[in-house]
Amino acid sequence: MTHSSMPQPSLMTSFPLDQPRQRPCSIRWVWMLILLVVAGQSQAADTAKPKLILDCDTANEIDDLYAIVRMLHQDKFQVLGLTSAQWLHYLGEPDSVQASQRMNEELLRRMRRDDLPTPMGSEEPMGKPWGGTDPKDSAACQFIIEQARSIPDDQSLIVVCTGATTNLASAIRMAPEIAAKIKCYCMGFRYDESTGAWNKSEFNVRRDLNAADFLLSHPDVEMHVMTATLSQAYKFDQKDSFQRQSQMGPVGEYLTESWTRRFPDSQKWVMWDLALVEAMLHPEMANEKQVPGPPENGGRPIWVYDRIDVDAMRNDFWNTVQRLGYDGTWSFHLPDGYPVWLDIRTQDLQNPTGSLLWSVGSAGPIQQTRWTDDGALAFVRKRKWKPGGADVAYELVGDLIAKLNDDDSMTLTFAQRVAGDESSTTETVRLRGKRIPLMPPKPDLTKVDFGEPIDLLNGTDLSGWVLIPAGKQNGWRAVDGVLVNETPKQDFSAYGVFGNLVTQQKFNDFRLELEYNVPAGGNSGVYLRGTYEAQVVDRDSKMQGISGPGAIFGRIAPSTNAGKPGGQWNQYVLTLVDRHITVQLNGVTVIDNEPLAGCTGGGIESDDTAPGPILLQGDHTSVKYRKLRLYPVVQKD
DSSP: OOOOSSOOOOSSOOOOOOOOOSSOSOHHHHHHHHHHHHHTHHHHHHHHSOEEEEEEOTTTOSHHHHHHHHHTSOSSSEEEEEEEOOOOOTTSOTTHHHHHHHHHHHHHHHHTOTTSOOOBOOSSOSSBTTBOOOOOOOHHHHHHHHHHHHSOTTSOEEEEESSOOHHHHHHHHHOGGGGGGEEEEEEOOEEETTTTEEEOOSHHHHHTHHHHHHHHHOTTOEEEEEOHHHHTTOEEEHHHHHHHHTTSHHHHHHHHHHHHHHOTTOSEEEOHHHHHHHHHHOGGGEEEEEEEOOGGGTOOEEEEEEEEOHHHHHHHHHHHHGGGGGOEEEEEEOTTSOEEEEEEEOSSTTSOEEEEEESEEEEEEOEEEEEOTTSOEEEEOOOEEOGGGOSSOEEEEEEEEEEEOTTSOEEEEEEEEETTOTTSOOEEEEEEEEEEOOOOOOOOGGGEEEOSOEESOOSSSOTTEEEESTTOBOOEEEETTEEEEOOOOOSOOSOOSBOEEEESSOBSSEEEEEEEEOOTTOEEEEEETTTEEEEEEOTTOSOOGGGSTTOBTTTBOOSSOOOOOTTSEEEEEEEEETTEEEEEETTEEEEEEEEOOSOOTTOSOOOTTSOBOOEEOOSSSOEEEEEEEEEEEEEEO
16 A cells, blocks of 8 residues: 555554553452453453544435444444434435434444434534534534543544534534544545645535534644545445345345435445445555645645545445344244244454343353354353253253344254263254344333233133143142142242143233232242243242342343232232333332343243233242233224
8 A cells, every 4th residue: 555655644543551550569459450350351442442423414325324334343443422413405304413313323223232322413504604613512512522521632532424524513613622632534525636626515515614614724633534536436236235235134124225215216326434434444445645635724734535445345344244134132942842032242243242041041141152154153052951841951062053044034053962961962953043023112101002801810710721831730720719829849940840821812912910929938920921921929039139029030120129928919010012011019110111122031932022821830839820810902002
């Protein structure tokens, strides 16, 4: 690569670390330091990365979406937030910044990145139509100021502007002291390499010419420009893009939806903003040099990209995002019919994370993740279980392999053998699973209508209920309107010789009212749709918090322990709507309309969208139930 003779800027600026103490006062102090380093290594890694804010006019064109997706799947920068920029134009939308805000939020929802702040920018350009630098305050402007002030003086805050620079220029105008910390990377302008002439008649610049002039003239703001003149050579083909995006899960679906909705007849699209992001991530794919800025802005040095390798950039994007299809939650069923639930997170595409729930117990982290040569995801999770509740336990051996299929299903391959017997035959099992749709928004329960009640107990026998698994002992009987389960079991182990009861009828969303009476030290559970367990233990049980009274076992802890002592009747009101749960225990709301991340162990279903029965756990200890009444949802506004 040919570089200008002028010194090159560094995206990865090195900053002096705090000097270690020369003489630790004790060995204990040394061990404390080691533990702190190990515990905080991930956070420290992020802290060492350059800080970056994306400021995007996402609703203007479609290339912003691609730029955001790429920047949020890299490990070179720490992305602090995604702000929305205006793009006021007579052909555009009247609420351009709000439109960009909605698209930013929807893209992040598809990416399951609700951790990333999304402050909204100004709807109006800086200054007046005839000029001026009056700032336009906004949440985005304040976010830039806040983040710039929070970093040390010898570090920089990178702000990537893919549209008008209103938010950044206003932030610097309102807080001049942050200017020296700012590195602005923007997409805009036209530039003639042969004459060195600048042309401001370019869409992004014209959306806020005052802001552009302010930044070009500011002596303390380091500016890097990807010009429209250069980036116009970087194009994606619609047919090829749509085919690739079909393997990218919800994110790919959104890219295709946006292209189809906005520009259905455009068979190719210039990836203006993606060119800037790729150049920042891969300096070897681009070259930039310092040139004098426009003379009307004082002619100060500005960094301008003068070469990009469009083929390398295109290959890098698709090679990076091809694994996004793995991101999501997946529902499988073991040969005995019991559930497997897998969550894969690809925020760090090189080192995916996730969790696995296997038949019983709670979801736990997958480990030793790696991509295989054929593009599958391999990982390890130690599990033992008894298929169908039988006497013989099995264990997982070696890697589990998750492979995404062309129809957006997933195949999970694993090896199993008799637990603890290395001489036993190892059997390979393949499960085919489905993607669970993204979590719906939190429902407004005041707009939900419930239908006529369904009494699940007739008070005299077990009509309408079935014992599972088949072949288990039945400890259930109806006595004077009370459903009684009597077992000699006293421990909380996952398996027993007695069976569970499930309704023959299946339900979708509903409100379930019931009463339970569990002895001191007892344990049972009520599974909603056979999927989510509302825990049934006494107030003073050894099981507390996320496994205690009022909990959705292993998933959501109650806000308080509202249970009663063993041997007393407790009242549950359980409202399940749009995969959100509200739990009232003895009149106290202990879980308030919270999202259910996935199924709980011991149930019979891992598909959050499937209708299912009410399951009463009988393979643990004795328990009594009465007054089970279900109100199905009949309408949601």
